[in-house]
Amino acid sequence: MRITCFLLTVFLFLLCRETVAQYTADKIVGQKQKYVSLADSLKHSTYPYLLPIWGQKVISKGFDLPFPMGFSAQYVWQQSDIIINNLQVGFNNGPKRNCDDLIRFDEATATTNGVNVRPDFWLFPFLNVYGILARSNNSTAVKCGLWIPDSSSSWKKIADINTKADFDATTIGFGLTPTFGIGGFFLALDMNFSWSDIEQLDKPAYIFILGPRIGKNFKFKGEQSLAIWTGGFRVHMNSGTNGSLPLSDLFPVNEWNKRIDSGYMKVANSQQQVDAWWNGLSDRDQQNPVNKAKYNTANTALEKAGQLLDGASQAASTLGNSTVQYSLDKRPKDKWNFLIGAQYQLNKHFMARVEYGFLSSRKQLIAGLQYRFGF
Structure with missing residues (x-):
């Protein structure tokens, strides 16, 4: 940061x-x-x-x-x-x-x-x-x-x-x-x-x-x-x-790929937990507006995190000329x-x-x- x-x-x-x-x-x-x-x-x-x-x-x-x-x-x-x-x-x-x-x-x-x-x-x-x-x-x-x-x-x-x-x-x-x-x-x-x-x-x-x-x-x-x-x-x-x-002003060059790979792994693990929770609900509970809102909020946040990681990954491939x-x-x-x-x-x-x-x-x-x- x-x-x-x-x-x-x-x-x-x-x-x-x-x-x-x-x-x-x-x-x-x-x-x-x-x-x-x-x-x-x-x-x-x-x-x-x-x-x-x-x-x-x-x-x-x-x-x-x-x-x-x-x-x-x-x-x-x-x-x-x-x-x-x-x-x-x-x-x-x-x-x-x-x-x-x-x-x-x-x-x-x-x-x-x-x-x-x-x-x-x-x-x-x-x-x-x-x-x-x-x-x-x-x-x-x-x-x-x-x-x-x-x-x-x-x-x-x-x-x-x-x-x-x-x-x-x-x-x-x-x-x-x-x-x-x-x-x-x-x-x-x-x-x-x-x-x-x-x-x-x-x-x-x-x-x-x-x-x-x-x-x-x-x-x-x-x-x-x-x-x-x-x-x-x-x-x-x-x-x-x-x-x-x-x-390159944010992190040293050798840290970028490590941070990105770690981020992808944590986002994937969280997505599995969210999906497991949702699939474990009954059809009636899945129709509950509160549960729907929670599920959509979690998916939106994880999608945003993945998009940021994608952008960082693409930028890291040309780190010398990349900007944030x-x-x-x-x-x-x-x-x-x-x-x-x-x-x-x-x-x-x-x-x-x-x-x-x-x-x-x-x-x-x-x-x-x-x-x-x-x-």
């Missing part, structure tokens, strides 16, 4: 494109002299940069703005459980057959380690726009079983499939972060869209991530501050995936997870932040550095 491993790893890689929005424009309020002095200074100052639009207007109303341009680099680790279904497989561009009843997934866990970079700018005082370029190393561990009926009323697992796939991936995207801050408290709604063009997929994979956050910024001496927040992380993606792989085509639907086990984060600002130019997501089947850690400047 290296096909499935590959696809799930692509999926997880895409999940990690989310990045943390920097601290926003902040309306200075408070009765302490330092706040009153800062607000008064902002109201009477001249804004020197082209961005954001309306920068002069908002500082005249007592808002403190970050530098308009920035560049950040972030390390990302994530581990997530994936649910897949509607798995279809075909060989050498022949017809694909649904394998949901034959291949049953017990567990699929994907892990990624990567780095993404993000240039950004404040288009408006309360809207940050950014681009994403990312590279990651990924692995996916899949545990599943191959099942066939041994009588019309029962199925048996004839093989356990435990495998792991590794690959590198690259993605690009962009994001928008509407934010608002007052008195050190802030709200942010991070949204980003990304696409990954990977050789084994028919078309780029797309994902949308939504990350609402609420937090508080604590000011220290000079320009130093610490922002802390909590929020959520939601994933939406195009669930359908299609692609093609060389047959696949399609499946996939989704995260949990759409949402909870997150907490913090950002330390050394000054208005340099910042460091970290964020951790948990309380679901998905866990993630993002840590990064940011540099901001005027424009």
Whole structure:
């Protein structure tokens, strides 16, 4: 099942494109002299940069703005459980057959380690726009079983499939972060869209991530501050995936015939058991709609298994030039997870932040550095 491993790893890689929005424009309020002095200074100052639009207007109303341009680099680790279904497989561009009843997934866990970079700018005082370029190393561990009926009323697992796939991936995207801050408290709604063009997929994979956050910024001496927040992380993606792989990528050449011969033998044994059960029924029991349905279901599954083996056998005869085509639907086990984060600002130019997501089947850690400047 290296096909499935590959696809799930692509999926997880895409999940990690989310990045943390920097601290926003902040309306200075408070009765302490330092706040009153800062607000008064902002109201009477001249804004020197082209961005954001309306920068002069908002500082005249007592808002403190970050530098308009920035560049950040972030390390990302994530581990997530994936649910897949509607798995279809075909060989050498022949017809694909649904394998949901034959291949049953017990567990699929994907892990990624990567780095993404993000240039950004404040288009408006309360809207940050950014681009994403990312590279990651990924692995996916899949545990599943191959099942066939041994009588019309029962199925048996004839093989356990435990495998792991590794690959590198690259993605690009962009994001928008509407934010608002007052008195050190802030709200942010991070949204980003990304696409990954990977050789084994028919078309780029797309994902949308939504990350609402609420937090508080604590000011220290000079320009130093610490922002802390909590929020959520939601994933939406195009669930359908299609692609093609060389047959030799799935198993070594010397294993193909052994696996195919073993499969034929197990299917034949199961067919004998199903037929023996059916022939052992009385005429009246054979007319029972329940027994008919069981018998037809078993025969359909065994016929499908035989057709897949026939396709694999034909492909194996020209293994060097053969391909396997696949399609499946996939989704995260949990759409949402909870997150907490913090950002330390050394000054208005340099910042460091970290964020951790948990309380679901998905866990993630993002840590990064940011540099901001005027424009």
